[in-house]
Amino acid sequence: MKTLVWVEHDGKTVKDATLAVVTAAAQLGEVHLLVAGQGVDAVAAEAAKIAGVGKVHVADDAAFAHALAENVAPLVVELMGHHDAFLAPATTHGKNIAPRVAALLDVMQISDILSVESEDTFTRPIYAGNAIATVQSKDAKKVITVRGTAFEKAATEGGSGAIEKVASTGGANADGGLSVFKGQEIAKSERPELTSAKIIVSGGRALGSSEQFHALIDPLADKLGAGVGASRAAVDAGYAPNDYQVGQTGKIVAPEVYVAVGISGAIQHLAGMKDSKTIIAINKDEDAPIFQVADLGLVGDLFKILPELTEKL
Amino acid sequence: MKVLVPVKRVLDYNVKPRVKADGTGVDLANVKMSMNPFDEIAVEEAIRLKDKGVTEIVVVSIGEQKSQETLRTALAMGADRAILIVSEEKVEPLGVAKLLKAIVDEEKPDLVILGKQAIDDDNNQTGQMLAGLLGVGQATFASKVDLTATNVTVTREVDGGSETEELSLPAVITVDLRLNEPRYASLPNIMKAKSKPMANKTPADYGVDVTPRLTTLKVVEPPKRSGGVKVADVDELVAKLKAMGVAK
Numbered sequence A: 001m002k003t004l005v006w007v008e009h010d011g012k013t014v015k016d017a018t019l020a021v022v023t024a025a026a027q028l029g030e031v032h033l034l035v036a037g038q039g040v041d042a043v044a045a046e047a048a049k050i051a052g053v054g055k056v057h058v059a060d061d062a063a064f065a066h067a068l069a070e071n072v073a074p075l076v077v078e079l080m081g082h083h084d085a086f087l088a089p090a091t092t093h094g095k096n097i098a099p100r101v102a103a104l105l106d107v108m109q110i111s112d113i114l115s116v117e118s119e120d121t122f123t124r125p126i127y128a129g130n131a132i133a134t135v136q137s138k139d140a141k142k143v144i145t146v147r148g149t150a151f152e153k154a155a156t157e158g159g160s161g162a163i164e165k166v167a168s169t170g171g172a173n174a175d176g177g178l179s180v181f182k183g184q185e186i187a188k189s190e191r192p193e194l195t196s197a198k199i200i201v202s203g204g205r206a207l208g209s210s211e212q213f214h215a216l217i218d219p220l221a222d223k224l225g226a227g228v229g230a231s232r233a234a235v236d237a238g239y240a241p242n243d244y245q246v247g248q249t250g251k252i253v254a255p256e257v258y259v260a261v262g263i264s265g266a267i268q269h270l271a272g273m274k275d276s277k278t279i280i281a282i283n284k285d286e287d288a289p290i291f292q293v294a295d296l297g298l299v300g301d302l303f304k305i306l307p308e309l310t311e312k313l
Numbered sequence B: 001m002k003v004l005v006p007v008k009r010v011l012d013y014n015v016k017p018r019v020k021a022d023g024t025g026v027d028l029a030n031v032k033m034s035m036n037p038f039d040e041i042a043v044e045e046a047i048r049l050k051d052k053g054v055t056e057i058v059v060v061s062i063g064e065q066k067s068q069e070t071l072r073t074a075l076a077m078g079a080d081r082a083i084l085i086v087s088e089e090k091v092e093p094l095g096v097a098k099l100l101k102a103i104v105d106e107e108k109p110d111l112v113i114l115g116k117q118a119i120d121d122d123n124n125q126t127g128q129m130l131a132g133l134l135g136v137g138q139a140t141f142a143s144k145v146d147l148t149a150t151n152v153t154v155t156r157e158v159d160g161g162s163e164t165e166e167l168s169l170p171a172v173i174t175v176d177l178r179l180n181e182p183r184y185a186s187l188p189n190i191m192k193a194k195s196k197p198m199a200n201k202t203p204a205d206y207g208v209d210v211t212p213r214l215t216t217l218k219v220v221e222p223p224k225r226s227g228g229v230k231v232a233d234v235d236e237l238v239a240k241l242k243a244m245g246v247a248k
Helices: A016-026 A041-048 A069-082 A092-105 A210-224 A232-236 A267-273 A302-312 B037-052 B067-077 B093-107 B126-134 B187-193 B234-244
Strands: A002-006 A030-037 A053-060 A085-089 A109-113 A115-118 A121-126 A131-137 A142-146 A162-165 A179-186 A199-203 A227-230 A257-261 A278-283 A296-299 B002-006 B009-011 B033-035 B056-063 B081-086 B111-115 B137-147 B151-158 B161-168 B171-175 B198-201 B214-220 B229-231
Touching (some): A002 A016, A002 A069, A002 A092, A016 A030, A016 A085, A016 A142, A030 A041, A030 A069, A041 A053, A069 A092, A069 B126, A069 B137, A092 A109, A092 A142, A092 B126, A092 B137, A109 A121, A199 A210, A210 A227, A210 A257, A210 A302, A227 A232, A278 A302, A278 B234, A296 B234, A302 B234, B002 B093, B037 B056, B037 B111, B037 B137, B037 B171, B067 B081, B067 B187, B093 B126, B126 B137, B137 B161, B229 B234
Parallel strands (some): A002 A030, A002 A085, A030 A053, A085 A142, A109 A142, A199 A257, A257 A278, A278 A296, A296 B229, B002 B111, B056 B081
Antiparallel strands (some): A121 A131, A131 B214, A179 B161, B137 B151, B151 B161
16 A cells, blocks of 8 residues: 655644654555645655655645645645555644545545554544544545554654655646635744643643643643643633643643643543543542542642642652 | 534533443433534524624534434524434535535535534544535634635634634635634524424435445444552652652
């Protein structure tokens, strides 16, 4: 099987999520990458070095600068003439593009896979991760999004993929004109990115305010070199920005250590973090559901515990 | 201006799903079902757009006969009429997208607003597939929608922050959690909704083949986490963290 992996990048470097997709793709067969963007020579060179990569297709055009699904999907469909499977990370951009590709190819997409059982059989979570389904695809071509935390990341060195320009994407055709990118607001953070952080400290509604969230969670995270996450309640209450949200509708994380502070542990939150290696819960309610999944629990007032913990670490 | 809002009947989000012992799926007998939470947000947004030039809101649901309850809820919130496509067999996102395309071809809405994902199969596909089939612009994970007579500007939630895109109409939008706070239907509106029109259809009426492309071989419970321990105080927690190598 020949697979085509959509490389997520920021115009400068390959995003980590792509590396896990390469590992999944390698389990299906020969791995080819697609780097689409504007001025992406550096990204393509980096992508070519990823271990196990056979070929890197490069589509360099202003139309691909912001990964708009309307422009990227037809490009992928064209390349799928020579590939049997298309894989993308189950990130917001991957989820935006892949189903459009699937519809244009008239195939069902398999979302957020956890494992590759065979060329046509995969496992994926349903019902907020409360059930794992094994699904078999009857489609001739497979379109798949991959859960980044479920696969090891491919090595960023050791590969020698051949870089090849995609011939037919130049000119006015690439931009279908269906949508126009107007701008972005990217939250600036010195901390590790949530989905690839080894340690995450996450705060819930019990923090009480944005000020207390940052005054208590941030120093502990800094001490541990951790990423900062939040429950939906904390985000809804405005204590933390939207993209901090961990859960079924936010980010899915699986760090080495997940510290849940003042988070009760609703189904929807657990969906985003219960594959963490070690879960530590700090909560004043000893019956909170979070303690059912926590490896280490401490019952008590977070306003006393957190400063003491930060101090003693 | 006409808006189409597809809604789905799903297991209520507060219910903990139970996997059937025979591994064929999740037990949906005698459990509370309700409108997919993201679809409520989509319906709410359509209603709010009524002061921006939206004159008619058509809601559609595809599924078992009981999905009419979900459509009545949407009508009680403020939608104008409903289309129910009855299929006792589960229809996959690709089939749903094809049925929705057929409805769009017939109804010619200016905008289709969907939830970003259904909380049962967690696919996050239907809106994107529909936009692809229609060949129109898509704005997924919307947290802000600005509608004019000819186009729509959408702020989207993406990893790391937000992006803004402008689409010309017709277009497809899928909504994220924080777009709005859906209203509750009042009792008088629930009564009124009973007399709003609801068309009953089948996939065959639209000539759409909804044969599933994926076969579910089995459904199992996720691996259980082994029970943890509670520590007495911060000192013990710090000691454990140090033993794990998390802290120095």
